[in-house]
Amino acid sequence: xxxxxxxxxxxxxxxxxxxxxxxxxxxxxxxxxxxxxxxxxxxxxxxxxxxxxxxxxxxxxxxxxxxxxxxxxxxxxxxxxxxxxxxxxxxxxxxxxxxxxxxxxxxxxxxxxxxxxxxxxxxxxxxxxxxxxxxxxxxxxxxxxxxxxxxxxxxxxxxxxxxxxxxxxxxxxxxxxxxxxxxxxxxxxxxxxxxxxxxxxxxxxxxxxxxxxxxxxxxxxxxxxxxxxxxxxxxxxxx
Amino acid sequence: xxxxxxxxxxxxxxxxxxxxxxxxxxxxxxxxxxxxxxxxxxxxxxxxxxxxxxxxxxxxxxxxxxxxxxxxxxxxxxxxxxxxxxxxxxxxxxxxxxxxxxxxxxxxxxxxxxxxxxxxxxxxxxxxxxxxxxxxxxxxxxxxxxxxxxxxxxxxxxxxxxxxxxxxxxxxxxxxxxxxxxxxxxxxxxxxxxxxxxxxxxxxxxxxxxxxxxxxxxxxxxxxxxxxxxxxxxxxxxx
Numbered sequence: 014x015x016x017x018x019x020x021x022x023x024x025x026x027x028x029x030x031x032x033x034x035x036x037x038x039x040x041x042x043x044x045x046x047x048x049x050x051x052x053x054x055x056x057x058x059x060x061x062x063x064x065x066x067x068x069x070x071x072x073x074x075x076x077x078x079x080x081x082x083x084x085x086x087x088x089x090x091x092x093x094x095x096x097x098x099x100x101x102x103x104x105x106x107x108x109x110x111x112x113x114x115x116x117x118x119x120x121x122x123x124x125x126x127x128x129x130x131x132x133x134x135x136x137x138x139x140x141x142x143x144x145x146x147x148x149x150x151x152x153x154x155x156x157x158x159x160x161x162x163x164x165x166x167x168x169x170x171x172x173x174x175x176x177x178x179x180x181x182x183x184x185x186x187x188x189x190x191x192x193x194x195x196x197x198x199x200x201x202x203x204x205x206x207x208x209x210x211x212x213x214x215x216x217x218x219x220x221x222x223x224x225x226x227x228x229x230x231x232x233x234x235x236x237x238x239x240x241x242x243x244x245x246x247x248x249x250x251x252x
Numbered sequence: 253x254x255x256x257x258x259x260x261x262x263x264x265x266x267x268x269x270x271x272x273x274x275x276x277x278x279x280x281x282x283x284x285x286x287x288x289x290x291x292x293x294x295x296x297x298x299x300x301x302x303x304x305x306x307x308x309x310x311x312x313x314x315x316x317x318x319x320x321x322x323x324x325x326x327x328x329x330x331x332x333x334x335x336x337x338x339x340x341x342x343x344x345x346x347x348x349x350x351x352x353x354x355x356x357x358x359x360x361x362x363x364x365x366x367x368x369x370x371x372x373x374x375x376x377x378x379x380x381x382x383x384x385x386x387x388x389x390x391x392x393x394x395x396x397x398x399x400x401x402x403x404x405x406x407x408x409x410x411x412x413x414x415x416x417x418x419x420x421x422x423x424x425x426x427x428x429x430x431x432x433x434x435x436x437x438x439x440x441x442x443x444x445x446x447x448x449x450x451x452x453x454x455x456x457x458x459x460x461x462x463x464x465x466x467x468x469x470x471x472x473x474x475x476x477x478x479x480x481x482x483x484x485x486x487x488x489x490x491x
Contacts (some may be wrong), residue, residue, distance in 0.1 A: 030323045052358070053344050055294035056304035066296035066305050068342035068362050103307035105292050105447075108468070113398040115408075116384055119291070123307050129301040141343060148355050157438040169354075186456060198459035199396040201489060204468050205450030210343075213443050216426060220437035226349070229443050235344075236465045 028127055028178035038181040041076075047124045047181055048073050048102055050236035052150070056080065056098040058092045059131075065091070071100065072149045072243075078126060079142055080135075081171045089170040092130035098174060100126045104236060105224050108204040111188035112197040118201065122183045129172040136163070139171050152245030154225035208235045261451040267366055267417035277420040280315075286420055286484050287312045287341055288362045289475035290314060291389070292309065295319065296338040297331045297369075303331070310339065311388045311482075317365060318372075318381055320410045323356070330370035339365045343475060350427035351436040364454040365418040372410040379408055391484030393464035413422065447474045 020041040022028070030037035038044070054071040057064060067088045071080040078100055082089055090096050107120035133139055143166070144155045188201050213222075213229045228238040228245070261267070269276035270323040279282070290411055293310040296303060306327045321328055331337050346359035372378055382405070383394045409424040427440050452461075452469045467477040467484070 028426045032321065052347075053342065055296075055305050055307075055340055055342070057294075057296040057303035057338075058300065059298050059303050062298065063336050063366075064296035064298050064303055064338045066294050066338045066364065068294075068340060068360065070358055082271065097302050099296075099303045099305045101294055101305035101307060103292065105474075107290075107450075110390070110396075110465070113404075114394070114400045115404045117311055117386060117389075118452075121292075121307065131266075136376055143353055147356060150347075150356075151349070154352070154438070158350075159433050159436040161437075164430070165352075165354045168348070187453070190455070193401070194398050196376075197396075197398040198457075199393070200454065200459050200461045200465060202452055202454040204452050206427065206447060206474055207450045208445060208447040209446030211346075211381035213441055213448045214426070215441040216429070216437065218437075220328075220439050223441045226439060227442075232315070235445055 020177045022176070024178060024180060027124065028180045030180050030182055036182050036184055039179070040184070043181045044124050044126070044179045045073065046240070047104070047122050048078070048126070050104065050240045051102040051124075052235070052239055053082065054078070055101045056088060056092070057101065058088060058096055060091045062072065071102075072146050072197060074145060077174045078095055078128070078174045078176060079146065079171065081113050081143070081146075081169050086170065089132070089172055095129050095131055098128060098130045100128075100174065104208075105206050106185060107206050109186070109188045110204060111200055112194040112201050113191060116189045116191060116194065118184070118188070120185050122181070124179055124181050126174075126176045126179040128177045130172045130174045133167075133171040133173050136166055139166055139169065142171055142173075149243050150239070151225035154223075157223060157225070209233060210235060212237060261415070263347060263417060263419060267364065267419045268484055269419050269421055271344050275421050275423055277422070278418070281421045283365070284312065284348070285362050285479070286343070286361050287365070289361075289479045290341040290344065290472070291478055292341075293317070293319065294340045294342065295327060295331070299326075299330050300363055303358060306451065310341075311385050313384060315415045317367070317413045317415060318385065320382070320385075320408050322360045325409065328411055330372070331411060334368050334370055337367060337369045339367075339413065343447075345424060345447050346360045346445050348425070348427050348438055349443060350438050351433040351438050352430060355428045355430060355433065357423070357427070359423050361420070361422045363418055363420050365413075367413040369411045369415045371414045375405060378405055378408065378410050381412075382408065388482050390464035391477070393462070396462060396464070447473060449477060453458045
């Protein structure tokens, strides 16, 4: 402990949580722990006043989020040249079942991250980022893969968004028990929800499963596997 | 078969899928099957040019989506009076692991639904909709619950959105095998991802588990439980 405050995001009215602020957090550690447990984000952007929300795979490096897709994608056309975006990552952790309608709810973890998305056009930077994505998911895998060609790289549009503001919001509770619920005996409790890896489906003539896939054993929670993978040492090619 | 075409959504440029259109569908049956397998949506809306994406629980009745929250919520303040919204529901079904970077991908199902959100203010309509939400999740449960008071009902803001347009997009494949990948032997295949109910955590002095909870046994897939629940007969109170 050196007495310095842990890194925080500083909310403006854009990211300040208004509803149930006791469930909110703005510190980097909490925000990053949620972002690093996920693979799919919902990216929100605006075209001529119309909102769009596109689900897409993402990854994080420091305070920057990345996602990619075909250059044909409407999302990337719209956000690539510096449009404001909101990137939301959420986990449903449980169904809360109460004794009155009002006490039914869900447990969850979520982050809303705000920034300006920009296309990464430089081929060297693009190649490094795409390899970092593979290694973030499957640490050490890049060196086992057939290298990406320049033409393949050119067909990918890569977007980077520096996180300007972010808020986390979480709930992990049992059902509320209101005074008016007394005497009502409907079953009450939490039905946990867990997202896990299933049994792998191998392609014919596959090589052996290597260490880069070790976080993803059958039955493992996906959020835990993703967190473990992104803490693992990366490929030499990418170091 | 009476020869009539099944009901469809009719895409305009807003909802027409441009990237990989072979993965898209606009028929009601496909769109509804994805919406009815989900509980959490990501609702996109715009305030003064800034996009926001809020995760929230939703339900469907016919071509109308509903969601709710405290009257303090920014989302509901913003969308309640007739703003355009995009409601996206998505499922991650698997990690596709290829032999080259470009063939790594994910399997998924998703719907993007577009419309105009409006607050449902009438207390009778609100009460019926909130009971329909409980019964959509836990068929027959309403009659077991302590009834919602008028004050509780007044504290809820309920939003309805008629779906004007919707597109579904899905992928469920093995990794692509490109000619250039020949001879590379990294393990290749699909790591399925499944979201399931965990072991229930009961409150003290709970009543017995009743039929309304029967879809949610431990180990059951959440998407299948939600689909089954919304096909079940509803409460008498709500019929």
